Amino acid sequence: MTRSRWPAVGREPSPRRRSVLLVCSFLLPLVLWSLVSYVPWIWHPLIHVTDPGTVSWFKADLLVERAVFATENAQAVAAGGRAAVGERANPVFLPAPHAVARALWTAFTTKPVLRDELWLHQSLWLSIQTIFWGFLISSLFGVPLGILCGAYPPLARLFEPVIDFVRYMPAPAFGALTVAVLDIYAAPKIAIIVIGTFFQQVLVIANTVRRHDPALIEAAQTLGARPRQLLLHVIVPGCLVDIYNDQRILLGWAWTYLIVAEVVGVSTGITFFINQQAKYRNFDNVYAAILIIGVIGLVTDQGLAFIGRRIFPWQPRAPSRLNAVLALLGRKGGGPA
Amino acid sequence: MSAPAVTTELADYRRQSPAVAERFQKLRERPVVLEVRDLTRTFATRQGGETVALRSLNFCAHRREFMCLIGPSGCGKSTLIRLLAGLDEPTSGQVLLDGQPVSGPCPDRGMVFQGYTLFPWRTVLGNVMFGLEMGGMESGRAKSEALQWLDLVNLTKFKDAYPAQLSGGMKQRVAIARALATNPRILLMDEPFGALDAQTRAQMQSYLLQIWRNVDVTIVFITHDLDEAIYLADRILVLKAHPGEVQELIEVPVPRPRGPAQFATPEFLATRRRIDELIHPPLESAGEKLPIVRLTVVGDDVE
Ligand SMILES: Nc1ncnc2c1ncn2[C@@H]1O[C@H](COP(=O)(O)OP(=O)(O)O)[C@@H](O)[C@H]1O
Numbered sequence: 001m002t003r004s005r006w007p008a009v010g011r012e013p014s015p016r017r018r019s020v021l022l023v024c025s026f027l028l029p030l031v032l033w034s035l036v037s038y039v040p041w042i043w044h045p046l047i048h049v050t051d052p053g054t055v056s057w058f059k060a061d062l063l064v065e066r067a068v069f070a071t072e073n074a075q076a077v078a079a080g081g082r083a084a085v086g087e088r089a090n091p092v093f094l095p096a097p098h099a100v101a102r103a104l105w106t107a108f109t110t111k112p113v114l115r116d117e118l119w120l121h122q123s124l125w126l127s128i129q130t131i132f133w134g135f136l137i138s139s140l141f142g143v144p145l146g147i148l149c150g151a152y153p154p155l156a157r158l159f160e161p162v163i164d165f166v167r168y169m170p171a172p173a174f175g176a177l178t179v180a181v182l183d184i185y186a187a188p189k190i191a192i193i194v195i196g197t198f199f200q201q202v203l204v205i206a207n208t209v210r211r212h213d214p215a216l217i218e219a220a221q222t223l224g225a226r227p228r229q230l231l232l233h234v235i236v237p238g239c240l241v242d243i244y245n246d247q248r249i250l251l252g253w254a255w256t257y258l259i260v261a262e263v264v265g266v267s268t269g270i271t272f273f274i275n276q277q278a279k280y281r282n283f284d285n286v287y288a289a290i291l292i293i294g295v296i297g298l299v300t301d302q303g304l305a306f307i308g309r310r311i312f313p314w315q316p317r318a319p320s321r322l323n324a325v326l327a328l329l330g331r332k333g334g335g336p337a
Numbered sequence: 338m339s340a341p342a343v344t345t346e347l348a349d350y351r352r353q354s355p356a357v358a359e360r361f362q363k364l365r366e367r368p369v370v371l372e373v374r375d376l377t378r379t380f381a382t383r384q385g386g387e388t389v390a391l392r393s394l395n396f397c398a399h400r401r402e403f404m405c406l407i408g409p410s411g412c413g414k415s416t417l418i419r420l421l422a423g424l425d426e427p428t429s430g431q432v433l434l435d436g437q438p439v440s441g442p443c444p445d446r447g448m449v450f451q452g453y454t455l456f457p458w459r460t461v462l463g464n465v466m467f468g469l470e471m472g473g474m475e476s477g478r479a480k481s482e483a484l485q486w487l488d489l490v491n492l493t494k495f496k497d498a499y500p501a502q503l504s505g506g507m508k509q510r511v512a513i514a515r516a517l518a519t520n521p522r523i524l525l526m527d528e529p530f531g532a533l534d535a536q537t538r539a540q541m542q543s544y545l546l547q548i549w550r551n552v553d554v555t556i557v558f559i560t561h562d563l564d565e566a567i568y569l570a571d572r573i574l575v576l577k578a579h580p581g582e583v584q585e586l587i588e589v590p591v592p593r594p595r596g597p598a599q600f601a602t603p604e605f606l607a608t609r610r611r612i613d614e615l616i617h618p619p620l621e622s623a624g625e626k627l628p629i630v631r632l633t634v635v636g637d638d639v640e
């Protein structure tokens with residue numbers, strides 16, 4: 001076998017290399033972020049003032065542009081005063097990794113500023129509930145309709161054109177309408193998620209069902225399956241794994257709609273938290289909250305993948321990210337060389 | 338001169354030993370299970386014309402007969418077997434099973450496809466139980482019947498495995514058990530061993546003969562492999578292409594029980610030569626030269 005340095009098209013790397021690549025996948029952006037944050041000459045366009053000197057409008061902790069800092073200092077010195085002192089810094093919207101890491105902890109432990117504001121974990125819980133109900137209601141109707149459209153072409157011809165049409169209307173456009181109909185609390189937010197998910201869901205699942213192997217249907221027919229039995233005993237079980245994986249992707253889309261849904265009516269949940277923290281210019285908290293959403297998404301998705309492998313024992317095992325991590329940890333923990 | 342007499346004797350595939358002739362006599366006396374009358378199937382082409390896949394086919398198969406269908410690729414073998422299974426509708430003509438016209442697929446005509454078509458989400462046992470469950474059999478009974486069929490194809494050990502975990506030969510054995518479990522009158526097989534390697538294929542052929550001997554079923558078996566057809570069949574229906582028509586119905590003079598040792602017997606070779614003539618007419622492929630320019634250095638010859 002010839003070995004080339006360039007990765008071969010379509011060939012999976014070895015398990016060990018998979019684990020390393022997985023870690024690198026997260027490590028690379030982190031390294032980049034650290035470089036920009038900790039190595040002053042890469043970017044750091046501002047000066048963080050520690051001692052204002054005699055410059056009248058400088059104060060400790062002020063961030064000024066480097067050019068302004070230089071001219072103000074030159075003027076101060078020329079006027080016989082004392083130059084201000086400071087160090088190079090990044091803008092406030094790019095906190096350093098350690099600040100965000102600290103915020104990940106403090107965001108949960110800091111008391112809300114106003115009395116009627118919620119703790120971070122309460123906001124998160126609200127958001128998760130909104131997603132849950134929105135996605136559940138959408139799936140309750142979208143999955144069966146998608147399966148029926150995929151299985152019966154006449155139904156597809158009846159429903160899919162109008163669904164295709166509505167799909168192009170952005171869900172947030174229905175915001176005002178949902179508030180008018182459903183009041184300002186949780187219901188309109190759930191409705192936005194339903195509107196954003198449902199129409200895509202029907203089309204995605206119908207397409208998945210249409211990719212079903214027709215030879216299996218013919219085989220079932222020669223074994224005596226009647227039309228109704230075909231749907232329940234051949235088409236649905238045959239598509240189950242693909243539908244499950246579609247649902248994982250669709251759940252990701254639902255999170256995207258959450259951020260617009262939560263500003264409809266009374267702003268709540270994680271979006272309210274993020275907006276509020278941005279208003280106070282606590283950008284480390286903003287990043288912490290965004291990261292937490294990412295972590296929740298990743299954990300849910302990998303959890304669902306893990307469950308999927310348990311409930312669909314017939315499908316060939318795809319390399320799992322969770323297993324890759326475990327493998328790496330296992331090897332470090334004194335596994336066989 | 339005795340030598341030429343021997344060769345002409347060997348060459349005649351129609352010559353049957355008394356035992357074989359008696360077998361065919363008995364076979365013809367058995368009731369007709371499958372009858373094909375004037376079967377024609379045409380397909381509309383994309384250019385708006387028509388291709389005649391099958392034209393005016395007539396033949397019948399008797400109870401517990403093993404019939405092979407052979408013919409060049411594209412002669413309509415798959416089209417024919419799909420019509421027999423009821424998966425496709427004839428343009429004209431009829432298929433009769435036990436004298437009743439066939440309409441639509443039904444478990445009295447079992448089918449085994451080249452691509453296995455096992456249900457990947459069901460275990461081996463679940464696959465064999467499928468037809469029984471669809472027929473409304475209570476699951477405990479379906480299970481014990483399915484287990485008997487698995488025993489017949491010698492796969493009891495693998496009853497809880499999923500199809501993805503089996504080899505090609507094992508998959509096809511499950512497919513055969515699954516098709517037989519509903520007690521079909523006739524088993525239709527469309528190049529079932531076409532995707533298997535030579536060794537597995539030979540093994541599957543002998544399995545199939547054993548099953549056929551022990552089960553009350555008529556088999557219609559499609560293949561494009563001459564040896565396979567002669568090894569398995571009582572009679573071989575040779576089709577020709579464009580349009581698909583019956584060329585000849587050959588009674589295989591090789592005595593039963595069959596074994597691999599018979600591949601070199603005179604009857605076998607004579608039959609083989611006849612079918613070869615029928616499906617590979619001497620005009621074609623007789624050393625037709627391809628218009629290729631020499632692309633190698635002079636002297637760098639491979640033959
Ligand atoms: N669904 C179809 N539509 C149009 N033409 C078809 C269709 N199925 C088969 N044919 C044509 O019928 C002929 C016989 O095909 P087939 O039965 O698959 O041949 P075989 O199985 O003997 O190789 C071919 O010429 C093929 O092009």
Ligand SMILES: [Mg+2]
Nearest residue numbers: 414415416528
């Ligand atoms: Mg074919």
